[in-house]
Amino acid sequence: MRKHERxxxxxxxxNTASNTPQKRILTGDRPTGRLxxxxxxxxxxxxxxxxxDYETYILLADVQALTDNYERxxxxxxxxxxxxxxxxxxxxxxxRCAFVVQSLVPEIAELTIYYLNLVTLARVERNPTVKTExxxxxxxxxxxxxxxxxxxxCADITAFGAHLVPVGDDQKPMIELTREIVGRFNQYYGETxxxxxxxxAEVSRLPGIDGQAKMSKSLNNAIYLSDDADTLKKKVMSxxxxxxxxxxxxxxNVEGNPVFTYLxxxxxxTALIDELKERYRQGGxxxxxxxxxGDVVVKRELIxxxxxxxxxxxxxxxxxxxxxxxxxxxxxxxxxxxxxxxGEVMEAVRSAMKLNYPVKL
Ligand code: TRP
Numbered sequence: 001m002r003k004h005e006r007x008x009x010x011x012x013x014x015n016t017a018s019n020t021p022q023k024r025i026l027t028g029d030r031p032t033g034r035l036x037x038x039x040x041x042x043x044x045x046x047x048x049x050x051x052x053d054y055e056t057y058i059l060l061a062d063v064q065a066l067t068d069n070y071e072r073x074x075x076x077x078x079x080x081x082x083x084x085x086x087x088x089x090x091x092x093x094x095x096r097c098a099f100v101v102q103s104l105v106p107e108i109a110e111l112t113i114y115y116l117n118l119v120t121l122a123r124v125e126r127n128p129t130v131k132t133e134x135x136x137x138x139x140x141x142x143x144x145x146x147x148x149x150x151x152x153x154c155a156d157i158t159a160f161g162a163h164l165v166p167v168g169d170d171q172k173p174m175i176e177l178t179r180e181i182v183g184r185f186n187q188y189y190g191e192t193x194x195x196x197x198x199x200x201a202e203v204s205r206l207p208g209i210d211g212q213a214k215m216s217k218s219l220n221n222a223i224y225l226s227d228d229a230d231t232l233k234k235k236v237m238s239x240x241x242x243x244x245x246x247x248x249x250x251x252x253n254v255e256g257n258p259v260f261t262y263l264x265x266x267x268x269x270t271a272l273i274d275e276l277k278e279r280y281r282q283g284g285x286x287x288x289x290x291x292x293x294g295d296v297v298v299k300r301e302l303i304x305x306x307x308x309x310x311x312x313x314x315x316x317x318x319x320x321x322x323x324x325x326x327x328x329x330x331x332x333x334x335x336x337x338x339x340x341x342x343g344e345v346m347e348a349v350r351s352a353m354k355l356n357y358p359v360k361l
Pocket of ligand 1: 026028029061064167
């Protein structure tokens with residue numbers, strides 16, 4: 001969808017070669033803040049590619065975000081806006097991807113209720129996230145919404161009849177649970193639901209700038225797609241490197257050094273990076289005693305590389321930011337398309353469960 005072209009109902013595309021309908025993809029994000037480089041490397045790049053070959057639904061999972069943010073619902077709206085700005089900025093095309101607001105698709109809540117009959121408490125307690133939170137924090141005082149969120153995620157996936165779910169490895173338990181629930185549903189009520197498959201991208205998780213395994217908002221160690229050049233520079237300059245290397249003249253470690261992990265992930269010139277790594281490993285000083293390959297040199301290379309990656313994204317984001325009406329049009333259109341699809345699935349589910357009463361309301 002081009003800017004200023006108002007969003008209308010969009011027909012989904014057909015695969016030209018086979019002239020068969022495209023398979024459907026469903027994926028989603030919790031709208032809890034702006035998206036960062038970890039999201040970019042881990043999912044956005046992949047989604048931009050996939051959107052050409054699949055009918056794509058991207059869920060703005062506000063209901064799921066509420067399961068651990070229910071005291072602050074007022075933040076969700078702003079976050080949905082930020083996330084969709086990031087989507088558009090990286091090149092997700094709202095004609096190809098429906099951006100769907102989860103809370104505006106009541107079919108998902110309805111499906112969740114039916115699925116709850118098909119799962120035991122013991123089973124959801126085996127979900128790693130639920131298990132850890134119960135053990136470390138809540139005990140029996142755990143909110144039911146939180147315990148049930150894996151079931152709600154099964155409803156997210158099945159509500160759109162998704163064939164494929166492109167996600168990170170951390171979402172594997174949800175996909176497995178979904179497949180179990182779908183199997184059980186189809187067994188009790190007849191073949192109705194599509195059995196979805198996880199699609200796991202071969203990307204390693206990006207560490208935080210502090211060297212922790214994961215880049216995340218809550219750890220305050222993320223570089224955002226919307227960070228300006230100054231912020232980016234400060235963050236990279238403060239990055240954790242090789243803690244063993246006290247002076248830049250000492251031999252340094254490249255493995256597990258997040259500056260090099262980022263360079264590997266984003267720098268287009270691998271030969272140059274190999275050379276930097278070699279010199280970093282060697283260490284050594286020039287005739288004045290200055291390091292031949294200090295952290296600052298490597299960090300400058302990373303700053304340049306990230307600026308070239310982020311500049312076009314920043315420019316597009318700034319464009320879209322100027323037109324709020326367009327942004328909400330895109331969200332309305334995507335949600336409308338999502339609801340239409342979920343309505344079809346819901347009808348099939350109701351008739352399979354014999355809930356299709358001949359009443360007029
Ligand atoms: N649980 C996902 C996350 O935390 C977000 C999400 C919600 C999702 N519903 C989904 C992902 C359905 C894939 C499919 O990132």
